[in-house]
Amino acid sequence: MDELARQKCLPRAGVEHQLSTEIVAQHLEQLPGWRLGADLGSLEKRYAFLDFYRTMAFVNAVAWIAHEQDHHPDLSVGYNYCLVRLSTHDVGGLSWNDLICAARIDALSE
């Protein structure tokens, strides 16, 4: 995971950057809590927090990563949780950018 978290997102991902199911499955082993979304073309993880303040601090940290990497997840936010969903629209599925952002978001808590 450390290695992924040190990489930067590719600025322009195209269809040729779609990852195979095997590559995704292999790297998910290093990303605890992340799983394939129901559409198999996204990654998601639910982060739980003690209160709303911690939830919002996390949301803003994720927003900063999204800004820096120019790769924007969808977030579902409630009082004490944040569900993060990553996918690469221009690829029509998953790219390295999703794995990199997943690792970078996890690295916030390390």
Next chain:
Amino acid sequence: MDELARQKCLPRAGVEHQLSTEIVAQHLEQLPGWRLGADLGSLEKRYAFLDFYRTMAFVNAVAWIAHEQDHHPDLSVGYNYCLVRLSTHDVGGLSWNDLICAARIDALSE
């Protein structure tokens, strides 16, 4: 709407504070863009923005209202939109708190 936006949320809402469908429908007329959720026990509105920075600025303004009113919506956040969902768990549906927060969130853009 102005009148609603000036009210404060009730600290402890109970089952006795559940609003009738009529009251909700009546006030929804003053809250453009807000509609009943599919479960009929929530209110939701989708706000669109030009970019991620404006989206996140809005998310944080909503978080501040949620903190001040101690009434926390669920948010679905993407690059250029935020879907706000309000309901009162302790009431098992909608209370004045949801209408007040809907009006206060709208007032952010007035």
